[in-house]
Structures are given as structure tokens and as C-alpha cells.
Amino acid sequence: MSDLPEIIRFRSFYSWESLNDIYSSIIRTMEFFLLIVPGINFYKKDFPTIVTYCMTRNRRRSKWYFKKVFTVACFSVVSVVVYSCTSLAVLIFSKTLSISQVTDLIRIELCMNLLLFLYLVFFQLYLNTLSLLIKQSWILPIGVITSIIIALDLYRVQIAENIKIVLNPMAHMFFPLHVECSGFLGVDDPVIHNFTFISSVIYFLILIAVLVLLGYKIFQSLDLGLIKEE
Amino acid sequence: MEFIEIKNCSKIIGDKVILDSINLNLHKNQIYGFIGRNGSGKTMLFKAILGLLKLSEGEIIIDSHKIETGDSYPVSVGVMIENNNLWSYLTAFDNLKILASIKKSLNDHEIEETIKRVGLDPKSKKTYSKFSLGMKQRLIFAQAIMEKPELLVLDEPTNALDKEGVELFKKTIKQEKERGATILISSHSIEGFNELCDRVFEMEDGRIINSEGNL
Structure with a gap:
């Protein structure tokens, strides 16, 4: 008998049922926050040096800014690949799967990876944009607090009886995956019908576009000459 | 004018x-x-x-x-202003190479010549963090003039x-x-x-x- 439904169930469980109480919601949220910790300081890294010696060579601030946004996206790709390879390797080594089963599993994985990538890009851009306005030393605590708020809100969304509009980014990462897994298993879950893979991708793209534009506006308004090394 | x-x-x-x-x-x-x-x-x-x-x-x-x-x-423009921090873990040559890569207007030989011009050794493996203040100042001057x-x-x-x-x-x-x-x-x-x-x-x-x- 194929192990695949069981694995899909496991994946589904991993993405959904494991969020059933506040503590596990917080743990899952913090797990993803840890993936972005090395990248929350991209904008401000070597900032005084870069402002003086790189930016005057770039001629335009926008060029520097969009390079940073691109780097954030690249870093998120690396995080997703590392995370996904690790979790997939654990799965494959713990179960004996045929190539066709792995192919089916990869479809689910790709779904999750794309959403995880978008979530990580969003979170990194959010913290990096904030870092343009506040002290660098505040970024880490703010990231932790935001993660906890997201986790608590995720729990609220899960126990709510009627879900219409959800803005929680973690929900937009996990719920469509659960829909995918449920569809694969032939299970119908009416509670989360509103969440489709496409709608969540669009939601993240809008969120990311807003953050990129907001960061650009803030960066353009900075008096770079007055920024001191922290 | x-x-x-x-x-x-x-x-x-x-x-x-x-x-x-x-x-x-x-x-x-x-x-x-x-x-x-x-x-x-x-x-x-x-x-x-x-x-x-x-x-x-x-x-x-x-x-x-x-x-x-x-x-x-x-x-x-070549700039030497207030902040004399370059990348502390890199050598003189590597620091200038990073900066030169922005405009892509210099080759390795030209970077080495600029370092020699300010009295530093382009082949030195010493990192910027180990430079004396005077050496740091020379390297900052080098990055300012290197692209003419x-x-x-x-x-x-x-x-x-x-x-x-x-x-x-x-x-x-x-x-x-x-x-x-x-x-x-x-x-x-x-x-x-x-x-x-x-x-x-x-x-x-x-x-x-x-x-x-x-x-």
C-alpha cells in the first residue's frame, strides 16, 4: 500500500493541525522567524560605509535600494531551499517512496515553498523597512513581538466560526497548503474554502509591493549625511 | 563657466x-x-x-x-569623508575591488597601481582591521582617486x-x-x-x- 496519502496527511497535519493551540502556533511562527534573522539587517548592514563610498558611485539611491530588495529575495530563496531540503530529506529517509510518489509529494512541497518564500520576503522587507526608521537594536525584539502577534492572531482565525477576510500572512501561508492537501486526500473542509493558492499568492504580492514602495519612499526621504554609525 | x-x-x-x-x-x-x-x-x-x-x-x-x-x-566623484570604515575583514586590494566593481571601470592591475601610489602593498594579506590609522587613511584616499x-x-x-x-x-x-x-x-x-x-x-x-x- 502506498505511503503517500499518509505522508500527505502528515504534511497536512504539519501545516494545519499542529497550529491547534496557542503554544504550537507561536513555536511554528518563531521557527520561520529564525529563518530570516540573519537577513533582518540587510538594509542597514555596513550602512555608513555604503552611503559614503558605494552610493556616491552608484549615482542613484534607487539603484542601491532595489539591489537590496533583490538580495532580500535571494536570501529568502536560500532559506526556503535549506528548510525544504531538510524537511523533505527527513520525510524521504523515514519512508520508502517510489519516484512517482516523490513527484506527487514535490507538488505539495512546491506549493508550500512558494508560499513560504513569499512569507519570508514579506517579513524581511517589513523588518528592513522598519530599520530605516528606528534603531537597529530594536529590530530583533520587534521581529519577535510581531511573530507572537501573528501567532496569536492565527489562533484566533483558526477558532473563528466564520472566516471572511483574513489579513494574517501566516494564515495565507498555511491555509492554502491545507486546501491543497485536503483536495489531494479528497477531504472537503468548508471552513477554509475562501483560501486558494492563487488568492494567497496575490495577497502576498500586493503586500510585498506595498512594502517595497513604502521602503523606497522612506529611503528617499532619509538625510543620509546625518546617519551615524550605530 | x-x-x-x-x-x-x-x-x-x-x-x-x-x-x-x-x-x-x-x-x-x-x-x-x-x-x-x-x-x-x-x-x-x-x-x-x-x-x-x-x-x-x-x-x-x-x-x-x-x-x-x-x-x-x-x-x-571620489570621496573621502568623515567615515573611515571599509570592510574590516578584507585586505586593501579586496576592499578596493569591491568598490571598483560598482562602476566596473578598473582591472586588477589598475587597483594594484593605485594601492602602490598611496604607499601601501597591494599584495599584503593584512586585513583592514589590522591597519594603523595612517594606513586606513591612505587606503581611503586610494579608493577616492582610483577611478580618476x-x-x-x-x-x-x-x-x-x-x-x-x-x-x-x-x-x-x-x-x-x-x-x-x-x-x-x-x-x-x-x-x-x-x-x-x-x-x-x-x-x-x-x-x-x-x-x-x-x-
């Missing part, structure tokens, strides 16, 4: 006037000195010229190119340099002028400046209070 036009340039932060209605016309291929004690506004004026400072009033035009407060810097910019903006360039370093600096500045560069240098002391500069401006409280020279 002037190379740099500074028109009624002011910068006010809170209730403090940092730059006070500065008007200057600077010609191409000259060396200009700006002297004044700490806090007189030299560095801020340089930052404004570089487009790193949003002016409260006025405008700066370099080679017919207006320096926008938000998104535009001088076309060809039309404008050199040098804030307190002789700080931390020994006598030999200062002489090498002066010699290199004269060579840069011969090449065609326009050079702005600031210092808190006039000592040794008169012989180097075509014109010297004295600054105090964000204003130009005096100028000396033959222009």
Missing part, C-alpha cells in the same frame, strides 16, 4: 543653523581648501555637494547637473598621516590636478594648505567668513 555652483545653500536642523546661505562658484581643475574648527560646517558642506544632505534651502549644480536632494549624486574622478571631495584627508604620508598626499594631489581633477579639501588647520590650494575658504558657524587665493 563654473564647475560647481552653490546657490544660497542652507541647512537647518531643529533650531540649529548648520549651513547658512552659502554662495560659491568653483572653477574646474583647481584645488580649493576649506578650513575651520570642528563644527564650522565643512563636512556638512561637502556632504551637501555630494548629495548626501537634504538642503533646507538653495541648490547645488555640478557640471550643469543639479544635485537632487533625493536621488542624484555628482557624475564622477573629475571631482575629489576630501574631508580632513591628512588626519592620522605621518610627515611622509602628508608629503605623498600633497604630491598625489598635485598629480590629480595635472590630470584635470577639481579638488576640494577640508582641514581644521591652515598649515601647509596655502602652498597646495589655489584658493582657501575659511568657515565658521556654517558660513564662509573669509577667502584667500589667486582666483
Whole structure:
């Protein structure tokens, strides 16, 4: 008998049922926050040096800014690949799967990876944009607090009886995956019908576009000459 | 025609006037000195010229190119200003290579030649963090001149340099002028400046209070 439904169930469980109480919601949220910790300081890294010696060579601030946004996206790709390879390797080594089963599993994985990538890009851009306005030393605590708020809100969304509009980014990462897994298993879950893979991708793209534009506006308004090394 | 036009340039932060209605016309291929004690506004004026400072009033035009407060810097400029931090874990060569990669205008040989010009060893494996203050200053000077910019903006360039370093600096500045560069240098002391500069401006409280020279 194929192990695949069981694995899909496991994946589904991993993405959904494991969020059933506040503590596990917080743990899952913090797990993803840890993936972005090395990248929350991209904008401000070597900032005084870069402002003086790189930016005057770039001629335009926008060029520097969009390079940073691109780097954030690249870093998120690396995080997703590392995370996904690790979790997939654990799965494959713990179960004996045929190539066709792995192919089916990869479809689910790709779904999750794309959403995880978008979530990580969003979170990194959010913290990096904030870092343009506040002290660098505040970024880490703010990231932790935001993660906890997201986790608590995720729990609220899960126990709510009627879900219409959800803005929680973690929900937009996990719920469509659960829909995918449920569809694969032939299970119908009416509670989360509103969440489709496409709608969540669009939601993240809008969120990311807003953050990129907001960061650009803030960066353009900075008096770079007055920024001191922290 | 002037190379740099500074028109009624002011910068006010809170209730403090940092730059006070500065008007200057600077010609191409000259060396200009700006002297004044700490806090007189030299560095801020340089930052404004570089487009790193949003002016409260006025405008700066370099080679017919207006320096926008938000998104535009001088076309060809070498900078040595206030911050002498480069990447601490890299050697002199690697630091310059990173900076040169932005414009992609130099090859490895040219980078090595620039490092030699300022009296450092391009083959040295010593990282920037292990440099003395004088060596750091030399390397910062090297990054400013390496791409043969039309404008050199040098804030307190002789700080931390020994006598030999200062002489090498002066010699290199004269060579840069011969090449065609326009050079702005600031210092808190006039000592040794008169012989180097075509014109010297004295600054105090964000204003130009005096100028000396033959222009």
C-alpha cells in the first residue's frame, strides 16, 4: 500500500493541525522567524560605509535600494531551499517512496515553498523597512513581538466560526497548503474554502509591493549625511 | 563657466543653523581648501555637494547637473569623508575591488597601481582591521582617486598621516590636478594648505567668513 496519502496527511497535519493551540502556533511562527534573522539587517548592514563610498558611485539611491530588495529575495530563496531540503530529506529517509510518489509529494512541497518564500520576503522587507526608521537594536525584539502577534492572531482565525477576510500572512501561508492537501486526500473542509493558492499568492504580492514602495519612499526621504554609525 | 555652483545653500536642523546661505562658484581643475574648527560646517558642506544632505534651502549644480536632494549624486566623484570604515575583514586590494566593481571601470592591475601610489602593498594579506590609522587613511584616499574622478571631495584627508604620508598626499594631489581633477579639501588647520590650494575658504558657524587665493 502506498505511503503517500499518509505522508500527505502528515504534511497536512504539519501545516494545519499542529497550529491547534496557542503554544504550537507561536513555536511554528518563531521557527520561520529564525529563518530570516540573519537577513533582518540587510538594509542597514555596513550602512555608513555604503552611503559614503558605494552610493556616491552608484549615482542613484534607487539603484542601491532595489539591489537590496533583490538580495532580500535571494536570501529568502536560500532559506526556503535549506528548510525544504531538510524537511523533505527527513520525510524521504523515514519512508520508502517510489519516484512517482516523490513527484506527487514535490507538488505539495512546491506549493508550500512558494508560499513560504513569499512569507519570508514579506517579513524581511517589513523588518528592513522598519530599520530605516528606528534603531537597529530594536529590530530583533520587534521581529519577535510581531511573530507572537501573528501567532496569536492565527489562533484566533483558526477558532473563528466564520472566516471572511483574513489579513494574517501566516494564515495565507498555511491555509492554502491545507486546501491543497485536503483536495489531494479528497477531504472537503468548508471552513477554509475562501483560501486558494492563487488568492494567497496575490495577497502576498500586493503586500510585498506595498512594502517595497513604502521602503523606497522612506529611503528617499532619509538625510543620509546625518546617519551615524550605530 | 563654473564647475560647481552653490546657490544660497542652507541647512537647518531643529533650531540649529548648520549651513547658512552659502554662495560659491568653483572653477574646474583647481584645488580649493576649506578650513575651520570642528563644527564650522565643512563636512556638512561637502556632504551637501555630494548629495548626501537634504538642503533646507538653495541648490547645488555640478557640471550643469543639479544635485537632487533625493536621488542624484555628482557624475564622477571620489570621496573621502568623515567615515573611515571599509570592510574590516578584507585586505586593501579586496576592499578596493569591491568598490571598483560598482562602476566596473578598473582591472586588477589598475587597483594594484593605485594601492602602490598611496604607499601601501597591494599584495599584503593584512586585513583592514589590522591597519594603523595612517594606513586606513591612505587606503581611503586610494579608493577616492582610483577611478580618476573629475571631482575629489576630501574631508580632513591628512588626519592620522605621518610627515611622509602628508608629503605623498600633497604630491598625489598635485598629480590629480595635472590630470584635470577639481579638488576640494577640508582641514581644521591652515598649515601647509596655502602652498597646495589655489584658493582657501575659511568657515565658521556654517558660513564662509573669509577667502584667500589667486582666483
